[in-house]
Amino acid sequence: MGMDMKSKIGKPLGTSRWFDVEQALVTQFSASTLDNDPMHLDPEWAKANTPFGGTVAAGFWTTSMLITMSHDIGFIDAFGESEGGAWYALNYGFNHMRLITPVPVGKRIRAHMGLRDFEDRGDGKFLLTIDVEVEIEGEAKPALVAEWLAMIVRS
Template sequence: MRLIDIIREREQARIGKEMGPTRWRDVTQEDMNAFGISTHDPDPMHVDPEWAAKNSPFGGTIAFGFWTLSMITAFQHEMAGGIDGGGYEGVDDVAMIGINYGCDRLRFIEPVQIGSRIRARGQVVEIDKVGPDRLRRTIDLVVEIEGKERPALSTRWLSMILIPETDVTLQGFRRDGTA
C-alpha cells in the first residue's frame, strides 16, 4: 500500500467526527495592532480604541475578520494534536505537508470584541484524492465567541495534504518554486 493510501484511509476515518473544541484564546489589542501593521490596514475600528469607543457601533475595537479567519490554522494545529508553532504529535513531518487551499462559503457572522475569547470546532466532511501526490481535505468549521450564541465565522475550509514520495514530484508545488 502506498503512503498516500494509508494517509487517505486515516483521514477518511475522521469524516463526520467532531474536531475540538479547541482551548479558548484571548483576543488582544496588541494582536490587532500587529495585524494592522503587517497588512498595511490601520483601520481605526480595529486599532484605535479611543476612536472606536466614540464612533463604532460596538463601543470599542473589534478584531479584524481576516485575523479571526487566520486563526483557523492555529486551531487546526491544536485539533490535530499539535502545539502552537505547528508541532504535531505522532505525525512524520517528512511524510506529509499540509497547505491552505482556500475557503468555500465563508461568512463573518458576529463581530469579535477586543478582550473576548474565541475557539474553534469543526468536522471533516470530505477527503478527495486529487492527484497522485495529494489529498484535498474539506472541513466545516466555526469560530465561536465565549458567551455569544452566534459564531464569529463559519466556513468550509479546504486544505491540501501533499505526500512527497520518491517516485512522485509535487506537481504545482515544487520545492524549486516552479509551477
C-alpha cells in the same frame, strides 16, 4: 490512509483551546496588512463611533487564526504521524466562508472543526474539506463559519 480518513467524514475533529483577542495582536495584524482602520486600532474612537463598545479584530485576523487553532486541535499534525514520511499542509482556500459576528478585543475565541470530506487527489496529495465554526466566548452567534480546504502533500 484513504479509508481511515473517509471513516472520519461527518465527525468532529476537535475543539481548540480558547485564544485571547488582544489589542497588540490586532494592531500587529493591522500593521502587517497596512490597514489603519480606527475600528481595529483606536479603542476610544471605536467606543464613540461604533456599536461594539471598543475595538474589534479584523475579520481576516479571525480567519488567519484558523491555522493556529487547527494546530491546537492537532488533526493535521496527526495526519503526518499516521502516514510517516515527509509531508506538509497547504491552505487551499474556502468553498464557503461568512464572518457573522465582529470579535471584540478583550474576548476569547475558539474553533470547532469537523471533517466534511476527504479526497485522494493522487501523487501523494489529499484534499480535506473542514467544517469550521469560530465561537466567541459569551456570544450567541459565531464569529465565523466556513468550509475550509487544506491540501496535504507527501513529498
